[in-house]
């Protein structure tokens with residue numbers, strides 16, 4: 004079996020967990036080199052028994068340790084475009100973490116770059132696409148079990164420790180993470196776009212910070228047994244000490260509504276500090292309804308004119324990290340794609356479109372108005388067809 008020589012730029016928790024999952028499902032891998040000023044993923048790799056490989060100061064230096072069979076990009080989101088632009092010129096296949104890039108200008112520049120010939124494959128870590136429950140949701144919708152999809156109601160509600168981590172980690176700042184929704188639920192909006200089969204035409208959103216703020220008078224900081232709350236793990240690169248006293252400028256709760264170009268309507272509710280966690284998609288069609296409970300890994304489906312018990316599928320394998328085996332499934336999908344056995348479940352274009360959808364939602368929230376997405380898609384499509392590539396690349400870099 005091939006041993007994959009891997010080079011990493013941004014060796015944080017995420018890439019370390021992915022490498023561990025890859026090893027777990029049978030990859031032969033050699034982490035030959037990495038670029039990271041202070042790799043947060045080190046203890047995860049040590050626990051998985053994966054040697055760290057050589058440290059290089061810059062991506063250009065890293066390439067001297069090549070050739071690589073795979074470049075993995077896992078730095079904070081503001082560095083994604085720069086690292087992708089570099090990696091695309093190297094020729095090796097790329098695994099890039101989501102969100103693929105952080106801004107609309109970066110998305111257009113990347114679309115323009117991909118329109119030029121000679122790009123190696125990019126596999127984006129939209130890990131939910133590899134989950135069996137998500138694949139079943141898509142198969143049911145594609146197979147017509149719901150008839151015509153009419154409307155969707157979806158949520159993601161995080162436990163307090165997770166929200167507290169977001170409030171201390173680099174994700175708390177727009178300049179690094181983009182936004183709460185871009186970093187956390189671009190996964191969901193990717194799948195919604197695929198379920199609906201159309202792009203958003205109009206979006207609106209409201210959100211803000213009412214939980215992790217310095218203005219809250221004396222928020223409780225201990226659990227019922229007296230143990231310290233909001234201290235789940237080291238906040239890592241550019242971390243802040245305190246979830247309530249940081250310089251956070253992203254939302255901690257947000258709601259959004261979306262009208263897709265084919266008249267499917269969606270509402271979304273996210274909160275980063277809840278005691279009843281939920282990640283649930285409720286999809287209603289002309290002939291049936293489904294509920295996908297992504298926390299408990301359970302799917303329920305029933306035809307509209309059927310009074311019997313709904314069909315229930317329990318996928319099991321629920322894990323404490325809430326990924327429920329998705330990393331291992333994506334590690335298998337990545338190997339299959341590299342070996343040419345199967346297409347990877349998500350394309351870079353779908354990844355960019357999911358990102359743009361969330362960026363439009365955030366723009367609607369900031370401007371307190373309904374955003375017509377038409378001009379955004381026109382700019383993106385122009386970039387995809389190669390128009391204005393150089394101008395955009397110059398602007399972004």
Ligand SMILES: NC(=O)c1ccc[n+]([C@@H]2O[C@H](COP(=O)([O-])OP(=O)(O)OC[C@H]3O[C@@H](n4cnc5c(N)ncnc54)[C@H](O)[C@@H]3O)[C@@H](O)[C@H]2O)c1
Pocket residue numbers: 012013014015016017018038039040041042043044077078079080082100101102128129130173186239240
């Ligand atoms: N697909 C998923 O389910 C999933 C889950 C978590 C995170 N992510 C994504 O993975 C990425 C990393 O997130 P994380 O949780 O691992 O964050 P992290 O903070 O654990 O790791 C980020 C790493 O990047 C390093 N870094 C900072 N500046 C750098 C630079 N200039 N060059 C190279 N490395 C640099 C940091 O030192 C750190 O080790 C993010 O884009 C995030 O959105 C995806």
